[in-house]
Amino acid sequence: xxxxxxxxxxxxxxxxxxxxxxxxxxxxxxxxxxxxxxxxxxxxxxxxxxxxxxxxxxxxxxxxxxxxxxxxxxxxxxxxxxxxxxxxxxxxxxxxxxxxxxxxxxxxxxxxxxxxxxxxxxxxxxxxxxxxxxxxxxxxxxxxxxxxxxxxxxxxxxxxxxxxxxxxxxxxxxxxxxxxxxxxxxxxxxxxxxxxxxxxxxxxxxxxxxxxxxxxxxxxxxxxxxxxxxxxxxxxxxxxxxxxxxxxxxxxxxxxxxxxxxxxxxxxxxxxxxxxxxxxxxxxxxxxxxxxxxxxxxxxxxxxxxxxxxxxxxxxxxxxxxxxxxxxxxxxxxxxxxxxxxxxxxxxxxxxxxxxxxxxxxxxxxxxxxxxxx
Numbered sequence: 001x002x003x004x005x006x007x008x009x010x011x012x013x014x015x016x017x018x019x020x021x022x023x024x025x026x027x028x029x030x031x032x033x034x035x036x037x038x039x040x041x042x043x044x045x046x047x048x049x050x051x052x053x054x055x056x057x058x059x060x061x062x063x064x065x066x067x068x069x070x071x072x073x074x075x076x077x078x079x080x081x082x083x084x085x086x087x088x089x090x091x092x093x094x095x096x097x098x099x100x101x102x103x104x105x106x107x108x109x110x111x112x113x114x115x116x117x118x119x120x121x122x123x124x125x126x127x128x129x130x131x132x133x134x135x136x137x138x139x140x141x142x143x144x145x146x147x148x149x150x151x152x153x154x155x156x157x158x159x160x161x162x163x164x165x166x167x168x169x170x171x172x173x174x175x176x177x178x179x180x181x182x183x184x185x186x187x188x189x190x191x192x193x194x195x196x197x198x199x200x201x202x203x204x205x206x207x208x209x210x211x212x213x214x215x216x217x218x219x220x221x222x223x224x225x226x227x228x229x230x231x232x233x234x235x236x237x238x239x240x241x242x243x244x245x246x247x248x249x250x251x252x253x254x255x256x257x258x259x260x261x262x263x264x265x266x267x268x269x270x271x272x273x274x275x276x277x278x279x280x281x282x283x284x285x286x287x288x289x290x291x292x293x294x295x296x297x298x299x300x301x302x303x304x305x306x307x308x309x310x311x312x313x314x315x316x317x318x319x320x321x322x323x324x325x326x327x328x329x330x331x332x333x334x335x336x337x338x339x340x341x342x343x344x345x346x347x348x349x350x351x352x353x354x355x356x357x358x359x360x361x362x363x364x365x366x367x368x369x370x371x372x373x374x
Contacts, residue, residue: 001065001090003037005057007101010086011078013044013055014071016230019202021071022048027117032068034116035088037061045119046071051199051234052119053206066113067095073108120233122224125217128162128187132207132214132227138169139204141180141361144327146197147173154239157194162187166360170244174366176324177244178331181360193218194241199234206230248364249347252340254313256285257353260337264329266305270294271322273303280368281322286315294322318344319370325350328363344370 014033022030027049034045043056067090077099078086086101095110139158147155152174161168167187169180203225207214217224218236225232270281274294284291290309295302318341328350329337336353350363 001037001061001063001067001092002088003042003059003061004085004087005042005059006083007078007081007086008083009057011075013057014075014078016206017044017046017053017055018071018075019046019198019205020048020051020053020232021046024048029068029111029115030117031071032111032116033071033074034066034068034113036064036066036113038064045116047117047119049117050196051202051232053202053233054119054231056229065090065092066116067097068111068113068116069097070108070110077106119231120222120224122217123219125219125224126188126191127215127217128167128185130167130185130214130216131211133211134182134185135214136204136207137359138167138180138182139200141331142169142171142178143197143200143204144331145171145173145176145178145363149173153237154194154241157196157237158200159192159194159241159244161192163190164188170241172242172244172364175321176328176366177247177364178328179244179248179360179362179364182358183360184358191218192241193223194237194239195223196234196237199223199232203232206232247347248362249342249349252342252349254285254316254341255311256290256313256339256341257310257336258290258307258339260329260332260335262307263337264326266292266307267322267326267329270303270305271326273301274322278368279321279323280319280370281325282317282319282370284317285309285311285313287311313341316341316344317370318348319368320348320365321368324365328365332361332363 024030036043040061041056042059043054045054081101084102089098097108097110099106142158159170164186166181166183167185171178212227215226222235270292271279274280275296281294288308288311290307293304332352334352338351338353340349347364347366
C-alpha cells in the first residue's frame with residue numbers, strides 16, 4: 001500500500017482527531033491512528049473507546065488498504081517537516097511503514113488495521129441539525145460549569161434537552177449552574193441526553209468558524225456529530241440529570257444592573273487580596289452604590305472598591321466565590337449584566353441585560369456565608 005500527501009494537510013487532519021486517541025496501557029493499539037485508503041481517499045480514525053473521531057482527505061493512491069500508525073512519532077515528525085509532498089510505503093504483511101520526505105527516509109512499525117477497534121455507526125437514531133455557530137456558543141457558555149467530580153457522573157457532562165420549541169443546554173457543579181437556551185433550534189420530539197466533557201472539548205476545537213450545518217444523530221447510548229469531512233462519535237453518560245429547574249429561584253426582588261467589563265475587572269483586582277482557599281468577596285449594595293471588598297486575615301491583606309450601579313431593592317450584603325463570578329462574567333456577552341438576588345443565603349442569578357431574541361442565557365451562583373454582616 002502506497003500513497004502521497006502534503007505534510008501540512010496531513011498534519012492538520014491528524015491534529016484535529018488526535019485528542020480522541022488514548023495512551024492506554026491496557027490496549028496499546030489506542031495509541032495509534034487508523035489509516036484506511038479507498039478510492040483515492042484517506043480516512044483517519046482515533047478513539048479511546050468512549051469518544052471516536054474520523055476525518056478524510058484526498059491522497060494520491062492507486063490501491064486500498066489499512067494500517068494502524070503510531071500517533072506520537074508520526075505527529076512529532078510531521079511538525080518538524082516543511083510543507084512538501086510526503087510518501088508512505090506500507091508492507092501489507094509486516095505493517096512496517098517507510099516515510100519518504102525530500103531527502104529523508106523514516107521507518108516505523110505499524111500494526112494490523114483489523115485489530116483497531118471498530119468505530120460505532122448510527123443505529124435507530126433521532127436527528128437534529130444545528131449551525132456550527134450555535135453549537136460553538138452552547139459549548140463555550142456551558143462547559144466551564146461542568147463538574148469534575150467522578151462521584152457524581154451525571155454532572156460531568158452537559159445536559160441537552162430537546163423540545164419542539166427550543167434546545168436547552170445545562171451544566172452545573174453544584175456551586176454554579178448555566179442554562180443556555182436557543183429558540184432558533186428545536187428537536188422533532190422531546191428528548192434529552194448528557195454529553196461528556198471530553199467529546200464537547202474536541203468538538204469545539206474541530207468546529208469551523210464558517211457557519212456550516214452540523215448533523216447531530218443520537219440514540220440511547222451514543223451521539224454522532226457530522227460536519228464537513230469530520231465525524232465524532234461519543235458514548236453518552238448513562239445517568240439521570242438532577243432537576244436543575246428546582247434550584248433556580250423564581251422570586252428575586254433585588255435587581256442590580258452593572259457594566260459587565262467594569263464588574264469583571266474589579267473582581268479580578270479585588271480577588272487578589274482575598275483568602276486563597278475561599279476566594280471570598282463581599283458585595284454590599286446601598287442604593288445605587290456597590291461596594292466590593294475582600295480580605296485575607298492570615299496576611300492582613302484587604303481590598304475595597306466602589307462602583308456605581310442601577311439597583312432596585314433593599315440594601316443587601318452577600319458573599320460569593322469571586323472565581324465563579326469571574327468565570328461567568330467572562331462567558332457572558334453584552335455590555336451590561338443583571339444580578340438578581342433575594343436573600344444573602346440564596347442563589348444569585350446573572351443574566352445579560354439585553355438578550356439576543358434567539359438566545360436565553362441564565363447563570364446561577366451559590367453564595368458563601370460571610371463571617372459577619374456589618
